[in-house]
Amino acid sequence: MATPSEKIIRDVTARLRAAGMRPTRQRIALALALFAKGDRHITAEQLHAEAQAQHVGISLATVYNTLHQFTRAGLLRELAIGSGRSYFDTNLSHHHHFFYEGSGQLVDVAGDLVKVSTVPAPPKGTRVAGIDVVIRITERNR
Amino acid sequence: MATPSEKIIRDVTARLRAAGMRPTRQRIALALALFAKGDRHITAEQLHAEAQAQHVGISLATVYNTLHQFTRAGLLRELAIGSGRSYFDTNLSHHHHFFYEGSGQLVDVAGDLVKVSTVPAPPKGTRVAGIDVVIRITERNR
DNA sequence: TTTCTAGATTAGAAACATTCTAAAATATTG
DNA sequence: CAATATTTTAGAATGTTTCTAATCTAGAAA
Numbered sequence: 484m485a486t487p488s489e490k491i492i493r494d495v496t497a498r499l500r501a502a503g504m505r506p507t508r509q510r511i512a513l514a515l516a517l518f519a520k521g522d523r524h525i526t527a528e529q530l531h532a533e534a535q536a537q538h539v540g541i542s543l544a545t546v547y548n549t550l551h552q553f554t555r556a557g558l559l560r561e562l563a564i565g566s567g568r569s570y571f572d573t574n575l576s577h578h579h580h581f582f583y584e585g586s587g588q589l590v591d592v593a594g595d596l597v598k599v600s601t602v603p604a605p606p607k608g609t610r611v612a613g614i615d616v617v618i619r620i621t622e623r624n625r
Numbered sequence: 626m627a628t629p630s631e632k633i634i635r636d637v638t639a640r641l642r643a644a645g646m647r648p649t650r651q652r653i654a655l656a657l658a659l660f661a662k663g664d665r666h667i668t669a670e671q672l673h674a675e676a677q678a679q680h681v682g683i684s685l686a687t688v689y690n691t692l693h694q695f696t697r698a699g700l701l702r703e704l705a706i707g708s709g710r711s712y713f714d715t716n717l718s719h720h721h722h723f724f725y726e727g728s729g730q731l732v733d734v735a736g737d738l739v740k741v742s743t744v745p746a747p748p749k750g751t752r753v754a755g756i757d758v759v760i761r762i763t764e765r766n767r
Numbered sequence: 768t769t770t771c772t773a774g775a776t777t778a779g780a781a782a783c784a785t786t787c788t789a790a791a792a793t794a795t796t797g
Numbered sequence: 798c799a800a801t802a803t804t805t806t807a808g809a810a811t812g813t814t815t816c817t818a819a820t821c822t823a824g825a826a827a
Contacts, residue, residue: 504775505823507823509776528813542776544776544777544778544779547815563705563709567784567812567813568812569814581747583751596743596745597743597745598741599739599741600742601738601740603739605723606732611760611762612763613760613761617756617757619754619755620752620753620754647793648794649804650793652804669785684805684806686805686807686808689784690786690804709813709814710783711784711785
C-alpha cells in the first residue's frame with residue numbers, strides 16, 4: 484500500500500484511542516492493513532506476513548495480541564469456522580459465510596440474503612448472542 | 626459402562642465390517658463408547674480419556690485415526706465450531722447447534738426447529754454441501 | 768525537556784491439538 | 798499354521814496460539 488495520508492493515520496489514531504488503546508506504531512500499521520481495504524478475512528499468520536512484506540517490524544505475538552484487542556473493542560469479529568486457525572473478519576455488518584470445504588476459504592454472504600425464519604428459544608438463563616450460518620460448498624463434480 | 630452384551634458387540638462388529646474396517650479390539654471399544662449412549666459431542670482427547678478410564682488401552686493416535694475413519698464411513702459428523710479442537714457428533718440426523726460461548730459446550734437443536742428460508746445461490750462451479758446454523762448463547766446477565 | 772511509569776512489544780519457550788513415521792502387533796485368508 | 802495386508806503404536810514432528818519475563822515506549826507530570 485502507498486504511504487497512507489496524514490488524515491487516515493489521524494483517523495486510525497483516534498479510533499484506537501477511542502477504544503482505550505495507545506496508538507503505537509504496531510497497532511497503527513495493523514489497523515491500516517486491516518481497515519484500509521474493504522472487507523477481509525485474515526489469519527494472524529497472514530497479517531504478520533503482510534506487515535513483514537511492508538517492512539513494518541512486528542512480532543507474531545503482537546499480531547495476536549492486537550487482533551484480540553481489536554476484537555474485544557468491537558473492531559473485528561473472530562470467526563471459528565474451519566478448524567485449525569482462526570479468521571478475523573473486518574466486516575462487522577450482519578452477514579454470513581460461504582465456506583469452501585476444499586480450501587478453507589471464506590466468502591461473505593450479505594445478511595439479507597439469508598433468512599433464518601425459525602429459531603428455538605435459548606435454554607433457560609441464556610440469551611442468543613448471535614446466529615451464524617455457514618453454507619458449506621464444494622467443487623461441483625460432473 | 627457395564628460389560629456390553631454379546632449381541633451389541635456382534636452388532637458393532639458387523640457395522641465395522643460393513644464399513645470395510647476390521648473389527649479390532651480398539652475400534653470395537655471406541656464404537657461402543659460412541660454409539661451405546663445417546664447423541665454425543667466428543668473430542669479425541671475426551672474419548673481417549675474415557676477409554677483409559679475403562680482400562681481399554683488405546684493410543685491417542687488410534688483414537689484420531691478411528692474418529693476420522695468413522696467420519697469417512699458416515700458413522701460420525703465432524704464439527705468445526707469452536708476454534709481449537711474438533712468435535713465429533715454421533716447424531717447424524719439433520720440438526721443444528723447451540724454453542725455456549727463461555728464453556729464451548731454444544732447442544733443439539735433438532736433440524737426442524739430451525740428454518741433457513743432464504744439462501745443465495747452458490748458460486749459458479751460449486752454446489753451446497755450443507756448449511757450449518759450455530760446459535761451462539763451466553764449467560765444472561767442481570 | 769527530562770523523568771517517570773503504566774502499558775506495550777518482544778524473542779523465545781511452552782502449551783495445545785493434530786498428524787506423521789516406521790516398527791511391531793494383529794486380523795484375515797489360504 | 799503361514800503368509801500378507803491392515804492396524805496399532807510411541808514418539809517425533811508440525812502448526813497454531815499463548816505465555817513469560819525482559820525490554821521498550823507513549824503519555825503525563827515536573
